[in-house]
Amino acid sequence: MSRKCIKCGVCEMVCPSTLSPLRLIDNKRSRNQPLPEALDCTTCNACVAACPMGVHITKSIEKMRDYFKTPGYGETLYNISTYGASIVPEGRPKPNPRPCKTAYFAGCLTGYRLQHISDAVTKTLDHMGIEFTRIDERCCGSPLNRIGRFDLAREMLEKNLRQFRELGVETIVTSCPGCTSTLLEYQEEFDVCHYLDLYDSYDIYGALHKEPYRATLQYPCHLYRNVSPYTMKVAENILKKMCEYVPLEEAERCCGAGGGVRRNDIGLARMLKKRKADDIRRLAPDVVAVACPQCSIQLSEDARAEDLSILVARNLRLIA
Numbered sequence: 001m002s003r004k005c006i007k008c009g010v011c012e013m014v015c016p017s018t019l020s021p022l023r024l025i026d027n028k029r030s031r032n033q034p035l036p037e038a039l040d041c042t043t044c045n046a047c048v049a050a051c052p053m054g055v056h057i058t059k060s061i062e063k064m065r066d067y068f069k070t071p072g073y074g075e076t077l078y079n080i081s082t083y084g085a086s087i088v089p090e091g092r093p094k095p096n097p098r099p100c101k102t103a104y105f106a107g108c109l110t111g112y113r114l115q116h117i118s119d120a121v122t123k124t125l126d127h128m129g130i131e132f133t134r135i136d137e138r139c140c141g142s143p144l145n146r147i148g149r150f151d152l153a154r155e156m157l158e159k160n161l162r163q164f165r166e167l168g169v170e171t172i173v174t175s176c177p178g179c180t181s182t183l184l185e186y187q188e189e190f191d192v193c194h195y196l197d198l199y200d201s202y203d204i205y206g207a208l209h210k211e212p213y214r215a216t217l218q219y220p221c222h223l224y225r226n227v228s229p230y231t232m233k234v235a236e237n238i239l240k241k242m243c244e245y246v247p248l249e250e251a252e253r254c255c256g257a258g259g260g261v262r263r264n265d266i267g268l269a270r271m272l273k274k275r276k277a278d279d280i281r282r283l284a285p286d287v288v289a290v291a292c293p294q295c296s297i298q299l300s301e302d303a304r305a306e307d308l309s310i311l312v313a314r315n316l317r318l319i320a
């Protein structure tokens with residue numbers, strides 16, 4: 001048990017999953033054996049944000065997960081050690097790294113499986129006149145941190161940082177909240193920003209026009225809680241410029257996909273999503289805007305979910 005914990009139970013009340021964060025961090029009760037319910041944590045950080053004592057609940061849970069060997073965790077470890085990516089990579093053209101002050105880092109899911117997101121971001125950066133480079137990306141280490149392999153995660157991150165340093169990169173633009181919060185550990189060396197924050201600082205609003213559709217917004221946990229709640233204000237302001245924005249009830253509640261839960265236990269991931277899917281159904285938007293590849297995959301099962309980068313690029317007539 002963390003010495004700081006006063007057993008107030010607030011973490012229990014905010015947890016969207018089936019586990020008991022308090023029981024998990026209570027070593028006496030668990031006899032110092034990690035409990036299998038550690039696998040059910042989506043690492044949404046709602047408990048950490050609410051804890052009045054600043055207990056690092058999620059970090060403790062991630063540490064425990066190193067103890068478990070599940071097929072899902074095995075797949076993550078295999079893919080990263082074999083391909084340098086958390087998924088089996090396919091269909092990405094080799095980048096042509098060149099010295100540049102700005103780099104775009106897509107991440108594994110966006111770079112290999114959801115390339116329409118990286119396509120939309122890169123076309124918008126071109127449109128804004130921002131010169132950027134791409135490195136030969138390796139997994140940033142975020143999925144390894146989620147399963148307690150902090151050592152390997154750091155090794156993977158270093159492979160990317162080395163390339164940024166060699167190219168003289170000062171600003172790293174991201175499109176995945178997991179990559180963003182992982183790279184932010186190096187914020188003293190690099191300026192790390194999600195594309196939404198970059199669009200905001202370039203005042204993209206004036207270039208956008210209103211179109212006749214209704215959109216709601218899911219807040220990605222790692223962007224909203226680990227990076228900045230302001231980024232979600234930016235997302236809302238962009239949506240208000242492009243369409244009729246209808247707020248989603250408890251937009252900050254986890255969609256159920258994160259922390260490796262979707263890969264490890266798809267049944268649990270879908271169960272955790274049910275309340276959100278019901279909220280979306282009641283609101284009946286034309287599109288659910290997201291800013292996270294995991295949320296995009298998870299919510300696309302129930303609704304038309306599109307990354308904001310795509311909605312923006314389409315609004316600017318950069319993509320169909």
Ligand code: SF4
Pocket residue numbers: 004005006007008009010011012022047050051052053054055057
């Ligand atoms: S919210 Fe923090 S202080 Fe309260 S029970 Fe949970 S870990 Fe302990």
Ligand code: SF4
Pocket residue numbers: 011014015016017019021040041042043044045046047048057058061
């Ligand atoms: S990080 Fe989220 S899912 Fe995990 S224990 Fe905390 S509130 Fe629950």
